[in-house]
Amino acid sequence: MDITRRGFLHLSGAVGSGIALSTLGINLKPTRAYADELNKMNRVKAAKQVTTICCYCSVGCGLVCSVDKMTGKIFNIEGDADHPINEGSLCAKGAGFFDLTEANKHRLTKVLYRAPMSDKWEEKDWDWTLKRIARLVKDTRDAGFVKTNAKGEVVNRCETIGHLGSSNVDNEECWLMSVKCRALGLVYIDHQARV
Amino acid sequence: MTNHYCDIKNSDCILIMGSNAAEHHPIAFKWILRARELNGAKIIHVDPRYTRTSARCDYHVPLRSGTDIAFLGGMIHYIIENNKYFKDYVVNYTNAPFIVGPDFNFQDGLFSGYDPEKRKYNKDTWVLEKDDAGIPKRDMTLSDPRCVFQMLKAHYSRYTLDKVSSITGVSKENLLKVYSEYSATGVPDKAGTECYALGWTHHTVGSQNIRTMAIIQLLLGNMGIAGGGINALRGEPNVQGSTDHCILYGNLPGYLKMHVASLDTLEKYLHKYTPESKDPQSANYYSNYPKFHVSFLKSMFDDKATAENEFGYPWLPKLDDGVAYSLMHLFDKMYEGKVKGLFSVANDPAVSSPNAGKVRKALEKLDWLVGENIFNNETYEFWRGPGVDPKKIKTEVFLLPASATMEKEGSQSNSGRWVQWKYKAAEAPGDAIPVGEMTLKIMDAVKELYAKEGGVHPEPILNLKWDYTDSKGRFDALKVSKQINGYFLQDTVIEDKAKGTTTTFKKGQLVPTFGNLQADGSTSSGNWIMAGSFTADGENKMMKRGKEDPTGLGLFPNWSFAWPVNRRVIYNRASCDIYGKPYNPKRKLLEWVGDKWVGDVPDGPWPPMADKEKGKYPFIMKTDGVGALFGPGMVEGPFPEHYEPLEGPLTKNPMSSQLINPAIEIFKGELDKVANASEKYPYVCTTYSCTEHWCSGALTRWQAWLLEAMPELYIEIGDLLAKEKGIQNGQRVKVSSIRGSVECVAMVTKRFTPFQVEGKTVHQVGLPFNYGWLFPKDGGDSTNLLTPTVGDANTFCPEYKAFMVNVERA
Ligand code: SF4
Numbered sequence A: 001m002d003i004t005r006r007g008f009l010h011l012s013g014a015v016g017s018g019i020a021l022s023t024l025g026i027n028l029k030p031t032r033a034y035a036d037e038l039n040k041m042n043r044v045k046a047a048k049q050v051t052t053i054c055c056y057c058s059v060g061c062g063l064v065c066s067v068d069k070m071t072g073k074i075f076n077i078e079g080d081a082d083h084p085i086n087e088g089s090l091c092a093k094g095a096g097f098f099d100l101t102e103a104n105k106h107r108l109t110k111v112l113y114r115a116p117m118s119d120k121w122e123e124k125d126w127d128w129t130l131k132r133i134a135r136l137v138k139d140t141r142d143a144g145f146v147k148t149n150a151k152g153e154v155v156n157r158c159e160t161i162g163h164l165g166s167s168n169v170d171n172e173e174c175w176l177m178s179v180k181c182r183a184l185g186l187v188y189i190d191h192q193a194r195v
Numbered sequence B: 001m002t003n004h005y006c007d008i009k010n011s012d013c014i015l016i017m018g019s020n021a022a023e024h025h026p027i028a029f030k031w032i033l034r035a036r037e038l039n040g041a042k043i044i045h046v047d048p049r050y051t052r053t054s055a056r057c058d059y060h061v062p063l064r065s066g067t068d069i070a071f072l073g074g075m076i077h078y079i080i081e082n083n084k085y086f087k088d089y090v091v092n093y094t095n096a097p098f099i100v101g102p103d104f105n106f107q108d109g110l111f112s113g114y115d116p117e118k119r120k121y122n123k124d125t126w127v128l129e130k131d132d133a134g135i136p137k138r139d140m141t142l143s144d145p146r147c148v149f150q151m152l153k154a155h156y157s158r159y160t161l162d163k164v165s166s167i168t169g170v171s172k173e174n175l176l177k178v179y180s181e182y183s184a185t186g187v188p189d190k191a192g193t194e195c196y197a198l199g200w201t202h203h204t205v206g207s208q209n210i211r212t213m214a215i216i217q218l219l220l221g222n223m224g225i226a227g228g229g230i231n232a233l234r235g236e237p238n239v240q241g242s243t244d245h246c247i248l249y250g251n252l253p254g255y256l257k258m259h260v261a262s263l264d265t266l267e268k269y270l271h272k273y274t275p276e277s278k279d280p281q282s283a284n285y286y287s288n289y290p291k292f293h294v295s296f297l298k299s300m301f302d303d304k305a306t307a308e309n310e311f312g313y314p315w316l317p318k319l320d321d322g323v324a325y326s327l328m329h330l331f332d333k334m335y336e337g338k339v340k341g342l343f344s345v346a347n348d349p350a351v352s353s354p355n356a357g358k359v360r361k362a363l364e365k366l367d368w369l370v371g372e373n374i375f376n377n378e379t380y381e382f383w384r385g386p387g388v389d390p391k392k393i394k395t396e397v398f399l400l401p402a403s404a405t406m407e408k409e410g411s412q413s414n415s416g417r418w419v420q421w422k423y424k425a426a427e428a429p430g431d432a433i434p435v436g437e438m439t440l441k442i443m444d445a446v447k448e449l450y451a452k453e454g455g456v457h458p459e460p461i462l463n464l465k466w467d468y469t470d471s472k473g474r475f476d477a478l479k480v481s482k483q484i485n486g487y488f489l490q491d492t493v494i495e496d497k498a499k500g501t502t503t504t505f506k507k508g509q510l511v512p513t514f515g516n517l518q519a520d521g522s523t524s525s526g527n528w529i530m531a532g533s534f535t536a537d538g539e540n541k542m543m544k545r546g547k548e549d550p551t552g553l554g555l556f557p558n559w560s561f562a563w564p565v566n567r568r569v570i571y572n573r574a575s576c577d578i579y580g581k582p583y584n585p586k587r588k589l590l591e592w593v594g595d596k597w598v599g600d601v602p603d604g605p606w607p608p609m610a611d612k613e614k615g616k617y618p619f620i621m622k623t624d625g626v627g628a629l630f631g632p633g634m635v636e637g638p639f640p641e642h643y644e645p646l647e648g649p650l651t652k653n654p655m656s657s658q659l660i661n662p663a664i665e666i667f668k669g670e671l672d673k674v675a676n677a678s679e680k681y682p683y684v685c686t687t688y689s690c691t692e693h694w695c696s697g698a699l700t701r702w703q704a705w706l707l708e709a710m711p712e713l714y715i716e717i718g719d720l721l722a723k724e725k726g727i728q729n730g731q732r733v734k735v736s737s738i739r740g741s742v743e744c745v746a747m748v749t750k751r752f753t754p755f756q757v758e759g760k761t762v763h764q765v766g767l768p769f770n771y772g773w774l775f776p777k778d779g780g781d782s783t784n785l786l787t788p789t790v791g792d793a794n795t796f797c798p799e800y801k802a803f804m805v806n807v808e809r810a
């Protein structure tokens, strides 16, 4: 049995102390020094380890988020040593991943709305926002819908609404957007893959 | 990528052209360096600028932006003249022996069939001859003057060393060095690979840049092998996935063609896009097109889609034939006031779009804008951008707070087609929710309005299957990913004639491979290339974390899922000879043993092509079954040809009378100005990124660690030019094109050296594209205020990598 760093964190987190590990028949000598080091890292040891994938370039490096079990908050993110591509290493952007969490005070946390001619944002709730967006989508679509083109061919499309994005969200989200656009009849559909 | 990241270690020679891998894909570069450690691989960097990539390569060869086809055309010439091509591969696995139709010709930069008014070709003469049985004619000796090989040879005989050197600004010695080094991989036991990025796509000839390299890789037998292929180091985390799901005007998920006006029935549509081959040895896999397409319609409309209503085909929008609806077209129409509403999801087009000044003006004409993101950006706040008076802007703007990537579950596809599952580590802050949840909720609200009030053409909205939430009403990524994979919609018996087996699947089971999809509505699949990401019983292969590597080639077949059907290197049957024996026994990707393939998941189960009865050619997705040296699918010609960028330093193309790509669309709006070979804008300019920022910087500029490392916009300017202009390192300068200007810091450097082009000295400069006015406040504005509205003729990828500017002290 190979013990990788991540595997070790898992194990030690699960059983609580290094003593129990010996019952697994593992030679602990090489890891004992490491375990001592870990004793200083109680937070990491006790943390839930959750894997994710980097959200910048397309190499797809793996990362491990350490989540405090009491608060549910991420307190550390680092390269996934078990990942076959990055083998634990990350570039500057991946290494800075923690700054994407809520610890970054620039994160958007409320729906913001800017009224026509206004010079500022105001906060709104989801309920009002979804209703207002749906209203605008429907009115714009119904008013501008094109049933036939100049040649008289049936086209059933909406040219007055555009949709841009995104290659920075998950596959399931991409598929939903792709399908949503088609159901609405949009044709101006594009995203970062082209630019 | 035809291959994948770990596979680069198997290469003997890596040509990095159109990429600065060390800085923009640092972890990919690790695999490039590993090839050197393991195999003593040569690493070559061809790029206008000396970068950290150049520093770690065996040699760096600077070339003028926008002249890659000339450079590579010269390599094709060299390979053929010096007999460096891999004959067995070329004869058997490419269309080199095929005979080109008698009316096809090429004269002075134009192929037959050009219509200068429409700037388009009629491709009727771009054909390969067939015999009476409808099978392509071949001359296996490659000597017929009309065979593809001889036509290719004649076409590139014009790309002499002198000519290429004069166009590209690369010395003849450097040309020869690269040509001989790279073409040494045209033998059975050597692999050469090419790594490119936006440096190749961001040109008016972007697709043909890549195709020229594909021709070289076919000539050298480098496609379908370990350590070979053409490998796009793509820039966005899920750009492979977003492209696969085709959030793009011209395609439906899985690269199915978008419906067009002239094809008014499903039958006509399927007929047009289902290719036919009379050659019994061609697998012609796209003959299954109707199965993929009907299964997609079923995924959208479920039991509302029936054979009687053409599975909902009439409900979906149709494009006008031959008309493009890309980002540039969208902003063009928006500028004319014809677009009223815009969704801008996890992007920042006011910074990232070409001719950003026009884009920002266009946004002012919107009635409403919906932004979805984790941070604010220049697009969402265009109404108070530089020089904009909010009181005059009518647009209603919504900025919806999104969950960050580690705050949601779902899958992401890397450039090597590995679809990896991500888990949710924490709740998103405040009211933030995943983009998927916003999409569901917005569409739910729209559906509700149509159900209540009726409206125009409501069928596709009301009939859309849209039940992708969990018991708490939240976005359920797993449900969506199963829908993408696809289901059996009724009990189905699948017969495998070759194996003599039958398998029964129950209604509601997942489709374990796209080979099981049906065209009669009995299966669904939201994206056929993802069919097989689950087993029939629901095991999610994207979650797999097995590290086994049975071939030793780093395929990692049990790590995540790779489309198609977990194949790690596509076209892999071409790694073996016609009897199924690996060309390179040291890197055995696949081998025909007894009656089956062993190794990677093969490109189809059929025997190798020497078996005249059951054997198939290796390039199963091509109608003819072979790699296309002659490629009539491209809009500007079957053989790539050098044309100058829309804006460049020359008034005449040294290769022909066609200065620019004859098939590009010219935008003619009032803000679409162009200044070719102008004294006012004498310097070639290119744009790029840096390690610390990502794309428009819309995520990274908000992060203190990254911003501190790369705080503001700068221009790299060669020391000779700087001296000429009296510009010192660190001084502020104004960079302008005919479309706009930016102010930034001058970085005087030796990394840019002037080129000798057609007897004159041409200077090139470059700027990163990572900055915008909103944040940081004094970081400089978007480099795209300078770039032109023009794109590649096939794809409409903007020409960000070659245009003309002036630089003055600010
Ligand atoms: S850590 Fe760097 S190299 Fe790896 S995926 Fe992220 S951006 Fe790309």
Ligand code: SF4
Binding pocket: none
């Ligand atoms: S500065 Fe960077 S390279 Fe040096 S020890 Fe720290 S993390 Fe490692």
